[in-house]
Amino acid sequence: MSGKKNPRETTLTEEAYQKLRWDIVSGTLEAGSPLRLENLKQRYGLGYSPLREALNRLHSERLVMSVALRGFTVAPLSLTEMWDAVDTRIHIEAEALRRAIKFGDDDWETEVISAFHGLSLKAKKLEQMDTPPMEEMKALEDRHHRFHRALISACRSNWLLDFSDKLYVETERYRFPVLGGPRARPSRDLTLEHQEIMEATIARDTEKAIALLSRHYQRTGETLSARYQPDAKPMAAGADA
Numbered sequence: 001m002s003g004k005k006n007p008r009e010t011t012l013t014e015e016a017y018q019k020l021r022w023d024i025v026s027g028t029l030e031a032g033s034p035l036r037l038e039n040l041k042q043r044y045g046l047g048y049s050p051l052r053e054a055l056n057r058l059h060s061e062r063l064v065m066s067v068a069l070r071g072f073t074v075a076p077l078s079l080t081e082m083w084d085a086v087d088t089r090i091h092i093e094a095e096a097l098r099r100a101i102k103f104g105d106d107d108w109e110t111e112v113i114s115a116f117h118g119l120s121l122k123a124k125k126l127e128q129m130d131t132p133p134m135e136e137m138k139a140l141e142d143r144h145h146r147f148h149r150a151l152i153s154a155c156r157s158n159w160l161l162d163f164s165d166k167l168y169v170e171t172e173r174y175r176f177p178v179l180g181g182p183r184a185r186p187s188r189d190l191t192l193e194h195q196e197i198m199e200a201t202i203a204r205d206t207e208k209a210i211a212l213l214s215r216h217y218q219r220t221g222e223t224l225s226a227r228y229q230p231d232a233k234p235m236a237a238g239a240d241a
Helices: 007-025 037-044 048-060 079-103 106-127 134-152 158-180 190-202 206-227
Strands: 064-067 071-074
Touching: 007 037, 007 048, 007 158, 037 048, 048 064, 079 134, 079 158, 079 190, 079 206, 106 134, 106 190, 134 158, 134 190, 158 206, 190 206
Parallel strands: none
Antiparallel strands: 064 071
16 A cells, blocks of 8 residues: 555645644634634534644644643643743754855845845835734735745755744744734834844844844843733733734
8 A cells, every 4th residue: 555645635734734823823723722623624624634634743843732531722822931932943043044144145145135025015014004904914924934034044954944943933823913913013123123134144244143133032032021921812912023
């Protein structure tokens, strides 16, 4: 018997994964809530098999917990876990950025600049909206991820890139529900922060670029910590990205 998966089955599993992941990251599925297969089947219109595979994948990424005799639940939010992810991300991406600056070519520089431009345009558009629709918030988050991924994309290490992606998702859980609700204007100029990181990176100023990137993540952690309320769900609105 062939061990290869049916292409359609693979596609359905990826669809289940993306939908579940988004609903967890966005806070639509709240931390601690049960993930019963029958409910998920009705919610997403997908079969048990792709949903199980998606849940197992999310479990490996620590977005979902498996509880004996109770099945899967959305992983809880924890300030300690958040800081662990932020600090680890700083270490991982500092090394990845160092390597990317060393190995990156003209195409890499072009992608970094392009990703920044796309992010700043979308951020500017959303600043004009009192309550941005969810699809616009997701588009902003996608461009935000593209920018941070572009910075380190030339590091020549799939392990560093893989760890970075996992840590991005873990920290995204804390940022996005805050941004997705009624939001105060951020106290930081995030476009400027991203621009300064981008400029130092393409100027090949390694130590400055790493310092700016690390401070960017540190400030986000500090902002979320200041507004994190363990008994509230989700964290208070208005935190910076």
